[in-house]
Each structure stands twice: as structure tokens, then as C-alpha cells.
Amino acid sequence: MNVYMISLGCAKNQVDTEMILGACKNDITLVKSPEEANLILINTCAFIEPARKEAIDTILQMADYKENGAKLIALGCLPQRYKDEIAKLLPEVDRFVTIDEYKDIANIVSSVCNSSYKIRGEFSPLNRIYSTPSYMRYIKISEGCQNHCAFCAIPLIRGTLRSRTIESIVEEVKNEVAQGVYEINLISQDTTKYGYDLYDNKYMIVPLLKELVKIPGDFKIRLLYLYPDIVSDELIDFIKNNDKVMPYFDIPIQHSEDHILKKMVRRGNREYMLNLFNKIRKEIPSAIIRTTLIVGFPYEEESDIDNLIDFMNLVKFDRLGAFTFSLEEGTAATHYPNIIPEEVKQKRYERVMEAQANIALEKNKAMIGKVIEDAFIIGYDEESFMYVARSYAYAPDEVDGAIFVAAHYELELGQRVKVKIMDCDSYSLTGEQCE
Template identity: 45%
Template sequence: MNYKVGIVSLGCAKNQVDAEMLLFTLKNKGFTIVNDPAQADAVIVNTCGFIDSAKQESIDEIIELGKLKREGTIKAIIVTGCLAERYQNEITKQLYEIDAAIGIGANEQIADIVLEALKGKKAEVFPDKVCLPLEGGRIQSTPSYTAYLKIAEGCDNRCTYCAIPMIRGRFRSRKPENIIEEAKTLAKNGVKEINVIAQDTTRYGEDLFGEPYLAKLLRQLCQIDGLEWIRVLYCYPDRLTDELIDTIAEEDKIVKYIDLPLQHCNGEILKRMNRHGDREVLTELLNKIRTKIPNVVLRSTFITGFPGETDEQFEELAQFAKDMKFQRLGCFAYSQEEDTPAALMPNQVDEEIKQKRADIIMEQQQNIMAEYCESLIGSDVKVLVEGYDKLAECYFGRSYADSPEVDGCVFFTCPDEKPEIGSFVNVKITDYTCCDPVGEMV
């Protein structure tokens, strides 16, 4: 029988790449892939288990699919990804809708597991995390012109608030020749923008070569015909070497955009997070980046309400964000994750205070982003066209300052011609709305 399979992938882009590899495996085994879960015989939920809100999203999705299963629309629900890996002894007991729960190390077995589930056989399969395949084919789920390129798996940083090392295992780099080959294939298939991802991209190659190799890998990626934009995400501040900064500055294909999750600026808080530096060290790094890379766009994330964070330490963080004027910034209230060192720390901060602090920084950030958009007025910006907004009656796309799915976009009109989706156009910025630039194609 030709079974139909759908997949719902939640969480980060790294999880999305895993889902694309699952789809490839299933298609190779004869399954028909469908986009609408309601049209499937079996649905895979590739879950996120990073923080409480992400876990709840995964649980809600499983419960909703359970309704389709009770109606007889679908026959089986298979759960994989971070939530399944993290709660492998509990998930099927808590969520009776699930027919199979598998850890990330079982992803290569997905076809057999789906077949068993469709035959009514319950399964719980949790091999070692290192069995998660780093190599393999993918069915691209992003638009044809953009793709994620995962260069490593796992994390060794051991930040005290983070459960990722226990979920995804030790840091493991892919071989550079395999990455380059995959990037060439993506380019041949029409991909123009590659977004380089890992839990910590800046650690890439240390386990293979005894030293950071990201700068060298990026130089090789820049040689691939067809690629126009290469974006580097998830950089760890301690490993942003001069060599890497110079590479980003010198290579035209690498967009001048650095994603640098700092989490905080207070030295005492960072130490308790098992991170390094302080406000002075981080300010020096950011100033160096901006000096070496003119017009660089900096993205960061902060955590408010980490255990023991005082009013003074929060005010230092807020002032740091104000002084540094990150063009892109996310701020999140600390999530107390079980089995992490930070969860057991004294002086846990009240939920309402944590959230209020995050709100203050994000309100402040709205003004900074508005200032940035205003500074663009009158300039020409290269935009990757992504679609047409019928309500606004204009096109939209992303500039080098906009990472897919996490940042905003540029809205623009085209009085004379219709641009092709996935093409690059120049847009003269004339205004902005809700911190998104507005302009006209030139």
C-alpha cells in the first residue's frame, strides 16, 4: 500500500533540516509526502523542547492531531525531535495520542517505525544521540531560492540555563567536503541564499582539526557559482576571531550580518550562566566588529530574570542594549528548565518581574529599530523578492539585514514591472512602517 505521510516541524531551523532529511528518507522508501496533515495516513511531529513555550506548542500540536486521529482522518502519530528525546520515559504516558515516540538517534529508522505504527504497533525507540545522521539527502521545505546549511550538531558550551547539550549531545562537526558538496547541490537547484547554522557555528571544526575552521569553510562556500548571499547564524562571542571577522568583511557573498546571542552583559550574571566576559569586553568586541565591517547589522538575544538578577544588573543590561543599538534584538524572560544547573540556583526571579524586564527592553528596542529604518530613507537597498502582499498591494522581500523567519522585511512598489519571486532587485527606501522599510523598486 502506498501510504501518505505528513510532517509538522516545530522550533528552530536546525530542527527543520532534520525534518527535511526525514522526508527524504521516507520518500526513498516509497511513501508519498503530503503537505496537509489531514490528507496523511501518518503524521510525524518533529518537536521542540528548548523552553516552556516551545514545549507547550509541541504538546498542543500533538493534541490537535489526536482529534484528527479519533475522527479517523489519520491513522498514526509519530513524535520525534527534542521533546521526545528529552522526555523519552514520559511522553507516551502523558500523551496517549502518540503511536510512536523516537529519539533523534532513530531518525534513520523512521520509515520502519512509521510502517509499524500504521500496523497498530506502539513503539518507543531511543538509540544514542550520536546515531543522528549528519549526512544524507534532503527534501527542501524552504522556498526554492533560500536554504539552511547545518554544519554541526550538538553543543559543548554547557550554559547553565540550557538543556540543549543533554538533548542533542556533544558538538560534532560535519566534514567540510560534505558541506561544500551539499552547498553546490543546493546552488544547482536554484538556491541563492544559504544560511549557515549550528548550535554554535563559531566552534565548527575544532573537533576535526583542533582549531576553528569556520572562516576557511566560508571562503570555500564563497567560491560556489550561483550563491549570492551567505549568512552566518548563532555565533558565540568568545569564538568570533579576527580571522572570522576579516573573512566576513572581505568576502562579498557573505552578508554583513552577524547573529551574536550575548544573553547578558553583566559579568557576574554571565559567570553564573557559564559564559564569559562583561560589559566592557563585549562593548570592545562589538566596536571592533563595527569598525572592521562597515554597515554591519548585529543581531543578539538577551535573557532577563536569570536567577539572582538584581534591579541594578537589569538596568545595566537595558543601558547596554540602548548604547549598542543592535539593529536586531530579541529578549526573553528566563525559563527555568528542569535538570539544568540554573534551575537549582537560589534567588529565582518572580515570573511577572522577569517578563516586565523583557518587555522594557523590547519597548526600548522598538525605538532603536525605528531609528535604524529612518537612517535607511533615501538609500538603495538590495532586496531578495519573496512575495506579493495583496492587502498592502505591494511586494515584499528581505535585505541583507533580514534573516529569514526571525527578522522583518522590506515592502516595495513596482510601477513598471513585476519582479520574479526569488530574484534580487534594488529598492529606494522612502519610509518605514512598524520598523519595516518601505520603498520603490528602481
């Protein structure tokens, strides 16, 4: 059976997609075009309104291929959150599959396809068809979230925190390293809270890392999605003293102003966060600090954006992504007054991103003339005729930018090279390969 798969949303969704395909891998062939497919699978995102719109638009586009006899299944966050409503809205879909049903995905696919194909497989992290390059993997260490931020629907969609055991994660990473994977990206909704539900209310990210760095092999670990107030001295010290853990701190703060953070039901405050980032810079001068912001939250004033930009200039984030506030059904923020008009939110967003572009350009200019020792090739840019690379300083997504490399000879995907930086813009570096 020919299967065409679309995965929308975050890296955590991408891992689910890989496990879905793994569970169905007997008797299926992945195809690159929906025209070739007997079955079209769409793993949806429903985090914010633009994501829901993208999911619905994608479903409607793919529904056109049913004229060729293809079956259409929509999975994931959209049906998990709106199953009854979405089934009425989109009758074109043959089956909606919630997250809770993933463990039975092989049987569901067989049923939708009228049992013509005997698909029987396990939905498991150890049974995936990978969509990432062979040199890197996402490893999901937990599901759900115990935080109840006023703006966020994730606990409503994904449920409360459910951590995997240390042993199961170690087994998965061992398998990946044995296959030659170099970059291991640990992901969850709140990576710092890993294990709290499973190990007697103890934060277990450092004990997990202690086991992972024992694995023999040439590989690096990156942590993504750290909550500010659980980034402990122990964690900073461990990263500082272990070469296998990249000094990359992805710490979404959402805002800098105390009264906004309180309304967001976020722990921590401006002073705490500033001290945290100063501590990281002091202990690990080579650290990369990335954050995420929400602008236009109820009660926010223009002066709060002024203060937020001041905070950005104090910390000088290496990487920063921002969103305008999206009102999500079922969250505490739906009860807040003072909803800010879209055009005002957009202007504030543009102010924040302009400020970050200036910070990023300043940081990138400081890299000119320096040599990056550990860049690895991730692709080739046909327009510039240059290779595209990343280092530990760049996470594998669109937020962080890339390094463009002029090479002396043909390079391979995943190959590691030294690069001397010659030029830059706000979000990328340009250099040449060093011998």
C-alpha cells in the same frame, strides 16, 4: 501514503524535518491538511516550557485525526528528553522517535504503518525534501554543543559537539548552488566552534568559509549563532574581504552584566563584548549585528536591566530578540535561589523590547531616501498590496522584520530588485522598486 508534517522550533529542527521526509520520500505524498493524511509526523521542540506546551498541544490536536485512521508519530527533542514520561502522558501517539533513532526513521515509519508501504531511504543532508523557498537553504554544519550554559538544556537533548566534515558541507552547498539557490544560511548550536571536535581542537569556521567561497556561482553565505568570545579577528577580516559572505553577525550575548554572565556560565564580559561590537562596526560599517537576550535570570536586579539597556544603546543592535528566563530541569540554574516572579520578568522583558524598538526605529529612519541594491522578493502581502522582500540585512525568520515593496510590474519569488526606501516603522521598511 499521504503524509502531513508539522515542524516546530528552530531552523536546525527544520533541517531535521527535511531529512526525515527525504528518508521517507519513496512512496509518500505530502499533503496540506491532516484530514487527508494516512500518517501525521510532528517534529517537536523542548527547549523551554512554552515550546514543550506547544508540542503537547499540537500532538493532542493532531490525535483527533486518528479517528480517520491516521497513524501519529512524534519525533525530536520532546521524546529525546522525556521519552518514558511522555509515552505515558500521551498514549494517543503510535510511536515516539528520539533524535538518536533518526538514522532508522524509514524502517520506523514502515513498521508503524504495518509495512503496507516499503519506505527505504537514507537520513542524510544530501537527501532532503525542502520546506524553504527555492532561493534559500539552511545548511546544518554541526550537531550538539560543548558549552554548558547554566540556563540551557541543549547539550542534554542534543549531546556534545559533532561537526560534519568540510568536504561534506562543500558537497551539499555545491549541490544547492547548482540548483539555483542564492542564500546559504550556515547553522548549528555554536557556529564559531565548528570543527573543534573534528580537527585537533581547532576552530574551523574560517577554513570552511575559504572552501565555500571557491564554489563558482551567484550566491551568498550567512552565518547564524556565533559565540561572542570566538568571533575572531580572522573571521571579521574574512567577512570584510569576501563578498560571498554576508556582513551579518548573529551573536547571542544573553546579557551584558558580568555577574549575570558568570552565573549563566557564559564566557566573556561586558568590556570584551563592547570592544568586539565596536571592532565589527569599525572594520565593516555596513555590518548588521543581531543578538539574543535572556531577562529575569536568577540574581538579576532592576539595576542590571538599566545597565543592559545602556549597553544596548551603546551598541545599537540592528536586530534583537529576547526571552524571559525559563527554569529547565537538569541545568545548573535549577540550583540557584533568587527565582524572579513571572510578572517581574515580563515587565523587564517589555522594558528591553521597548528600548530596542526605539533603537530600531532610529536606524530605520536613517534608511529613508536610501536605495537597497540587493533586495529579493520573498512573498506578497494581501493587506497592503505590496511585495515583501529581504536583503542581506534580514535573516529568514520573524526577528528581523522585512521590506515592503511597491512594484511597477509583477515580480517573482526570489527575484532581486532595487528598492528606494520611503517610510518605516520599528521593524520594517517600506519602499518602491527602482529601475
